[in-house]
Amino acid sequence: MSVVKAYVALTKPRIIELLLITTAPTMFLAAHGFPNIWTVLGVLVGGSLSAGAANAFNCYLDRDIDRLMKRTKQRPLVTGEISDRNALVFAWALSIISTVVLWAVANLLTAALSVAAIFLYVVFYTMILKRRTEQNIVWGGLAGCMPVLIGWAGVTNSLAWEPVILFMVIFLWTPAHYWPLSVKYRDDYERAEVPMLSVTEGEMSVSLQTILYAWATVVCSLILIPVGGMGWVYTVVSLAAGAWFIWESHVLYHRTVRDGSGKPMKVFHLSITYLTLVFVAVGVDPILHLPL
Structure with missing residues (x-):
């Protein structure tokens, strides 16, 4: 059970909660009322897996500085509960599964936007901006904005x-x-x-x-x-x-x-x-x- 908790911790569930708060209401607005419940549930599940993948990649890439920060020193890759290799495999697996889920329950546009969100958070924010500029959280925040586009596209297949x-x-x-x-x-x-x-x-x-x-x-x-x-x-x-x-x-x-x-x-x-x-x-x- 402790291993399961460690993998869940890699996904940063508290951040995912905030992303879901912005996704679901956008789907209601896109539908001008009640959207298809299965589409909503599918997009929320797929979106959660996508966000979890991005967060797991982030934990892998930031494991060196996480060891130096008090608020992150208990993360699984710092404590050794999960190996670096397993964390990376886990992140890739979530990325692939989330893309398949969103394509299956919604459409290709929704899945593509999800992939773009992962790229923005992992590459643009974590790898490029975070350690180089004080504007990191401004432009790196683009990834956190993507759920509204994903939610809208999940209902309308458009933007x-x-x-x-x-x-x-x-x-x-x-x-x-x-x-x-x-x-x-x-x-x-x-x-x-x-x-x-x-x-x-x-x-x-x-x-x-x-x-x-x-x-x-x-x-x-x-x-x-x-x-x-x-x-x-x-x-x-x-x-x-x-x-x-x-x-x-x-x-x-x-x-x-x-x-x-x-x-x-x-x-x-x-x-x-x-x-x-x-x-x-x-x-x-x-x-x-x-x-x-």
């Missing part, structure tokens, strides 16, 4: 402006979500020589950038209202949750400027709640559609 807007919402949200977390683990990143913004520029820069990206995220989320024909449910939730997100990002900045007493982890946790509320509204709005 449209609505999933592109949701893609951009997640893209802009990612720095405002992750950079506050990087403040807590600044020493870890510095020890591993990973140039996160909290290491290269400091907490003040993180708090300022969080404001800018929070504003950009909320403004982008509102573009979906006219483009997607969203009703009162999405409009009210996106405005209220967005105002809360922006307010707390400003509080973080002003407290950091005043005396360094900002609470970046509060914004980190709040950002997850914000994204969850927005995407729940994305899924509920087409079902309980109340036109503006």
